[in-house]
Amino acid sequence: MSKVMVVTSGKGGVGKTTSSASLGAALAQAGQNVVVVDFDVGLRNLDLVMGAERRVVFDLVNVIQGDAKLPQALIRDKRLETLSLLPASQTRDKDALTEEGVGRVIDELRERFDWIVCDSPAGIEKGAMLAMRFADLGVVVTNPEVSSVRDSDRIIGMLDSKTQRAENGDRLEKHLLLTRYDSARAARGEMMKVDDVLEILAIPLLGIVAESPDVLTASNVGSPVTLHNPASAAARAYTDAARRLLGEDVAFSSARPPQRQGFMSRLFGRKAAAA
Amino acid sequence: MSFLKFFMRNRSAPVARDRLQVLLAHERALSGRPDLVAVLQQEILAVIAKHIPIDRDKVVVKLDRGSQVSTLEIDIEMPDEALARG
DSSP: OOEEEEEEOSSSSSSHHHHHHHHHHHHHHTTOOEEEEEOOTTSOOHHHHTTOGGGOOOOHHHHHTTSSOHHHHOEEOSSOTTEEEEOOOSSSOGGGOOHHHHHHHHHHHHHHOSEEEEEOOSSSSHHHHHHHHTOSEEEEEEOSSHHHHHHHHHHHHHHTTTSHHHHTTOOOEEEEEEEEEOHHHHHTTSSOOHHHHHHHHOSOEEEEEEOOHHHHHHHHHTOOHHHHOTTSHHHHHHHHHHHHHTTOOOOHHHHOOOOOOOHHHHHHHHHHHHO | OHHHHHHHTTTTHHHHHHHHHHHHHHHHHTTTOTTHHHHHHHHHHHHHHHHSOOOGGGEEEEEEOOSSOOEEEEEEOOOHHHHHHO
């Protein structure tokens, strides 16, 4: 039974695309058949983050409008056989997406994949609405920062009212993915803590991804961080989140104990990591 | 060796720059005719379909954008019986 998962946030720049690519890759690395769909028509970037930008021929809009068949538009990841990408169109506007067309493509994807990860654009316009429309579950990507939390709250409200599941009175699972978290700053009281955000948004926690240079490095080279640097803290956070999505009970504390790194441990810790 | 790795560790920025240069060069060149590949595919298939019946589901289109040369690959499966009649 396939699952349609929307990765959304309301606010831009919080890490939706990075998280879509990383969660998709982590699920695929766990043996699931995964497609990641870019809904950001006109401003696609998932292809670039996943390192497939040179191979895009057809896109979601081409499939909806009948210019291409779905298999022609799907791009198989070169590193991971169970991971595919359906890119967004770079040249059309969001009106090229129709609810009927998106629904048709999602139905067809359900026949081929275990997981359909919908990378939502920022905002609450048509693209974002259609990305969540057919979702079975929603991952709300949030930074521990006031405007991000507020926008997340608004998006949670929309998941509960604007999705097909919500309209049919079915349950739609919602999960919080906290990204760009800095436990040292949270400990010093400079940043909202995990519990603060959880208390405000009141949805279950899927994962905590610490602010990390490994995420930038991975996007520079066009590889999800779980593939590029599986040992990094960010990759482990996404891998743990994927395991939770698959129903495993993974403890949060073991994954990433809050740590204070001094100057010396940073210096030597880095060498140890490189060796 | 780990000393070398220490300095090579984070040299991903040049990769990012190169990838963007290739991508943006292609995107800028194609502005104004964004569906070129789709149009090419349709016209090529139309020419072939005039002579041989082809199954549109069995057409594989691959593109590789390079910095110097790009390749467009269109694989069309032609059943033997169709060839025999043609």
